[in-house]
Amino acid sequence: MLAAARNEHNPNLFTGFLNHAQDEYRHANIFVNLALRESQNSEPLRPNTQDVKHHGFIDTQKFLNQKLDREQFGVFIAVHEHLAVNEFNKLCKKLDSKKDIQAIKQIVEDEEPHARTILVDEKRHAQLALEWVDKNVKSVRRKVLFTYFYIIAKYNKLRGHAQMWATPLGKWIGIPLTVLVLVLFRPALNRFIITKISHLDHSLL
Amino acid sequence: MIFTIGISAYYHDSSVALFKNEHFVDFVKEEWISRVKGDQSFPHQSIQLLCKRWEINSTNIKAIVFYEKPLKSWLAIFKYCGQRPFHRYKLAMRKLSTFWTGAIFFRAEIETYFPSVKNKILYAEHHKAHAANALAFHRKRTEIQAKIFVLDGYGEGASGAIYDQNLLEIKRFHYPVSLGLFYSAITDYLGFEVNEGEFKVMGLASFGKPRYLSLLGEMIWYESGQLKIDESFFDYPSKPTNYFSQKALSSLPNLTNSKTKTDGVYADLAASAQSHLENLVIQIIADHVEPADQAMFLSGGIAMNVALVSKISQKFSSKKVFVPPSPGDSGSAFGAACMSIGLTQVQMDNSYFPGKRSVNFSQPRFVNTVKKTSDDIGLAAELLASGLPVAVLDDRMEFGPRALGATSILFHSTSESCFSEFNNQVKKREPFRPLAPICLSEIAKKYFRLTETDELLARTMSTLVKPTSRINDKYPGYVHVDNTCRLQIIDASDGLIGKILQDCLNRDCEILINTSLNIAGDPMVYDEVDALINMKRMGLKYISTNAGVYEII
Numbered sequence: 001m002l003a004a005a006r007n008e009h010n011p012n013l014f015t016g017f018l019n020h021a022q023d024e025y026r027h028a029n030i031f032v033n034l035a036l037r038e039s040q041n042s043e044p045l046r047p048n049t050q051d052v053k054h055h056g057f058i059d060t061q062k063f064l065n066q067k068l069d070r071e072q073f074g075v076f077i078a079v080h081e082h083l084a085v086n087e088f089n090k091l092c093k094k095l096d097s098k099k100d101i102q103a104i105k106q107i108v109e110d111e112e113p114h115a116r117t118i119l120v121d122e123k124r125h126a127q128l129a130l131e132w133v134d135k136n137v138k139s140v141r142r143k144v145l146f147t148y149f150y151i152i153a154k155y156n157k158l159r160g161h162a163q164m165w166a167t168p169l170g171k172w173i174g175i176p177l178t179v180l181v182l183v184l185f186r187p188a189l190n191r192f193i194i195t196k197i198s199h200l201d202h203s204l205l
Numbered sequence: 206m207i208f209t210i211g212i213s214a215y216y217h218d219s220s221v222a223l224f225k226n227e228h229f230v231d232f233v234k235e236e237w238i239s240r241v242k243g244d245q246s247f248p249h250q251s252i253q254l255l256c257k258r259w260e261i262n263s264t265n266i267k268a269i270v271f272y273e274k275p276l277k278s279w280l281a282i283f284k285y286c287g288q289r290p291f292h293r294y295k296l297a298m299r300k301l302s303t304f305w306t307g308a309i310f311f312r313a314e315i316e317t318y319f320p321s322v323k324n325k326i327l328y329a330e331h332h333k334a335h336a337a338n339a340l341a342f343h344r345k346r347t348e349i350q351a352k353i354f355v356l357d358g359y360g361e362g363a364s365g366a367i368y369d370q371n372l373l374e375i376k377r378f379h380y381p382v383s384l385g386l387f388y389s390a391i392t393d394y395l396g397f398e399v400n401e402g403e404f405k406v407m408g409l410a411s412f413g414k415p416r417y418l419s420l421l422g423e424m425i426w427y428e429s430g431q432l433k434i435d436e437s438f439f440d441y442p443s444k445p446t447n448y449f450s451q452k453a454l455s456s457l458p459n460l461t462n463s464k465t466k467t468d469g470v471y472a473d474l475a476a477s478a479q480s481h482l483e484n485l486v487i488q489i490i491a492d493h494v495e496p497a498d499q500a501m502f503l504s505g506g507i508a509m510n511v512a513l514v515s516k517i518s519q520k521f522s523s524k525k526v527f528v529p530p531s532p533g534d535s536g537s538a539f540g541a542a543c544m545s546i547g548l549t550q551v552q553m554d555n556s557y558f559p560g561k562r563s564v565n566f567s568q569p570r571f572v573n574t575v576k577k578t579s580d581d582i583g584l585a586a587e588l589l590a591s592g593l594p595v596a597v598l599d600d601r602m603e604f605g606p607r608a609l610g611a612t613s614i615l616f617h618s619t620s621e622s623c624f625s626e627f628n629n630q631v632k633k634r635e636p637f638r639p640l641a642p643i644c645l646s647e648i649a650k651k652y653f654r655l656t657e658t659d660e661l662l663a664r665t666m667s668t669l670v671k672p673t674s675r676i677n678d679k680y681p682g683y684v685h686v687d688n689t690c691r692l693q694i695i696d697a698s699d700g701l702i703g704k705i706l707q708d709c710l711n712r713d714c715e716i717l718i719n720t721s722l723n724i725a726g727d728p729m730v731y732d733e734v735d736a737l738i739n740m741k742r743m744g745l746k747y748i749s750t751n752a753g754v755y756e757i758i
Binding site: 002005006008009010011012014015018021022025048049050052053058060061062 | 239240241242243244245246247249250398401568569570571572573574732734735737738741742
């Protein structure tokens with residue numbers, strides 16, 4: 001997001017990217033602090049900043065906003081923020097249901113406000129990105145891109161780590177994979193792929 | 206127009222130094238762009254940026270110099286593994302697993318940007334590049350007899366070397382005997398990140414007593430002109446750079462007894478490591494420096510330890526001690542390029558490079574986030590005098606890891622408690638970390654006891670100085686717990702910071718606190734966007750640039 005802000009000249013988009021980057025820094029802080037705290041009684045956690053490149057979370061050559069065109073980048077954000085909203089929504093519900101369990105009561109009490117804050121941030125990011133995509137990306141291209149990034153995001157989740165987009169291999173696997181999934185599962189995909197802001201579950205936003 | 210490019214990469218702090226003819230014109234660390242602290246990958250982003258900025262292509266390049274000989278470095282590890290293959294096979298396997306992404310393929314990577322430059326690619330000797338980096342910053346290097354001590358972690362099968370003023374090698378310390386790796390192992394043991402946390406160990410050392418010197422003396426020692434280690438305390442085979450072994454874990458004191466890092470075992474172990482390092486380096490220097498030597502140059506990662514530099518300058522007070530502004534691996538990108546151009550051609554006047562960082566908050570994109578408060582930078586002094594911290598982003602930039610006033614946060618306070626709040630709330634770093642004072646050269650002697658060497662080293666914040674009683678009366682918070690200050694002195698004519706300090710004098714603010722414009726653990730700020738986000742994260746409101754003072758909305 002910071003790299004996107006650096007290359008952005010439109011004041012509104014620049015502010016949006018900057019605020020988004022600020023939110024992401026805050027979220028990263030919450031997770032790192034949580035991980036450090038929870039690792040105190042076991043083998044101490046040693047976060048290594050180099051791992052973000054080793055594990056493919058960041059491309060070594062170009063940032064995502066340089067690799068993708070503007071429309072692709074907009075849809076990429078929209079898809080991932082929407083998925084993040086879903087994940088944090090599930091997490092908050094889980095925390096609600098675990099409140100009575102004594103062993104994790106303290107963790108739930110400490111972390112629930114963080115999870116809710118992150119959820120609110122992610123909702124805002126998803127909404128803003130979807131609004132931008134609705135206005136700026138043509139319908140057909142929007143659908144294709146949504147499908148593509150959605151499949152890749154799910155594939156990345158299955159792999160456990162690493163952004164496929166951050167590796168040169170990504171496009172060689174990603175494109176045929178998407179075509180294959182589209183051919184085989186098109187009717188099923190149509191049911192749950194979000195292509196417009198109006199398709200989103202409004203209780204989330 | 207002919208460019209020479211110096212590159213360091215693949216271990217830590219990847220950097221690119223650029224010379225146009227014989228003039229040092231630009232320098233970019235990969236971490237400034239990627240925002241990954243200590244980024245060690247090939248500096249793709251930096252090269253792309255410099256190519257665009259300076260219109261560099263294959264035809265206008267004179268030479269591309271890499272800061273080490275990759276094959277030599279690679280083979281040295283295998284030679285080491287081959288001596289005890291059953292014990293060290295893990296290290297060999299690790300090196301093999303990174304073969305395709307390592308320095309061996311430097312030429313292939315650089316040719317993606319500059320095709321058909323293979324005849325222009327040069328490989329410098331790693332430690333010689335460090336030494337050249339130190340020499341380039343000294344104006345009278347050709348007129349004096351001197352020794353250059355390069356001490357670091359690892360490079361081309363060695364961990365350090367000693368040269369004379371003509372860069373002729375006198376001695377070499379061979380891997381795995383390494384002062385850098387010893388200090389990193391202790392850094393790791395104390396729970397700090399290797400290659401990043403060493404300066405925290407140095408800061409922490411002031412709070413403890415060196416109670417474990419004899420124990421550390423069993424790990425690494427100097428005997429009959431040779432540095433020796435007991436390898437069983439280190440775990441080189443499973444982790445190729447350093448780190449402690451199970452034996453060290455059972456021998457070193459248990460850290461769980463300390464409630465905080467500044468008391469008990471933590472601080473005592475840090476103090477012992479610091480003291481042991483100082484003793485060893487002083488012994489090495491004493492053995493090699495000759496009565497006729499007028500100066501000694503220190504380079505390599507170890508030379509970033511300002512407490513050590515301070516001890517050396519006290520111990521060898523008859524010699525001038527000199528440390529370059531960026532003695533680590535990123536500075537050796539500069540040193541490697543200097544070697545190609547010829548050291549006699551290169552002349553560095555100060556620790557800043559002209560670069561092309563033109564800071565401009567008046568661009569339309571900043572309209573929602575920043576507003577101009579004043580054209581006059583005098584407002585910055587007024588804000589500082591009223592107790593508010595002010596960020597500074599000069600058009601020129603520091604060369605090296607330290608914020609020397611071009612990318613800084615300035616702060617003025619006579620209250621002692623303000624500083625722990627500043628550390629906690631603004632910088633978000635450990636409370637034991639000292640803050641560095643900055644003042645004009647004409648003020649410095651009023652508040653600090655300075656030798657000629659101190660005055661030189663304090664230009665690049667490379668040493669510790671002793672304060673006079675005056676500073677304890679007026680600025681008690683500026684003094685570290687060991688009664689030292691990591692001072693920086695500059696002239697009033699020295700860029701934006703010089704002007705601000707001059708204005709501050711009229712408001713009874715003689716000494717300011719200078720710290721880097723970033724949250725602890727983040728890379729240095731590079732441009733306006735980085736500055737903006739860091740200021741928002743730290744809650745800072747005002748920033749002074751060459752164009753005036755701006756307020757963050």
